[in-house]
Amino acid sequence: MNADAVWIQVDPERVAGALHEAAGKVNAGESDIVLSFSDVRRIDSKAAGAFEELARAADERSAQVTLRDVNVDIYRVLTQLRLAQQFRYVR
Numbered sequence: 001m002n003a004d005a006v007w008i009q010v011d012p013e014r015v016a017g018a019l020h021e022a023a024g025k026v027n028a029g030e031s032d033i034v035l036s037f038s039d040v041r042r043i044d045s046k047a048a049g050a051f052e053e054l055a056r057a058a059d060e061r062s063a064q065v066t067l068r069d070v071n072v073d074i075y076r077v078l079t080q081l082r083l084a085q086q087f088r089y090v091r
Contacts, residue, residue, distance in 0.1 A: 005032040005066070012040045019050030022065065026057040031064065038069040043077060051078065055086040066090055 006025050010018040022033050043051070058065045066088040070078075078084040 005034045006030050007034045007036065009036045009038075010040050015040055015043055016046040016050040019047060019054050023050070023054045023057045026054070026061050026063045026065070029061075031062070032066075033058075033063065034066045034068055036068040037071070037074065040074065041071060043074055048077065048081060051081065051083055055083050058086065064088065 006022075008018055008022055018035065022035055025033060054065060057063070065086070068090050070089055075084060075089075078087070
């Protein structure tokens with residue numbers, strides 16, 4: 001994570017939208033994205049699909065995506081989807 005990273009505060013009411021926004025930034029050439037999940041307690045199926053899209057975009061473009069303040073429930077879902085290793089995590 002560097003000073004030039006794009007920061008996105010994830011709104012619990014529009015998690016999928018924030019993830020789509022991040023994927024769009026990766027596809028536009030951003031190489032370092034930080035998403036803050038400090039207010040998010042759970043994700044729905046739309047967000048799960050958006051996580052898959054973001055992981056795919058980051059992998060294709062060799063971008064670094066950092067998830068900040070992810071709770072254990074969200075981490076478990078990412079693990080079940082086999083996406084947890086695609087991201088960095090910080091508190």
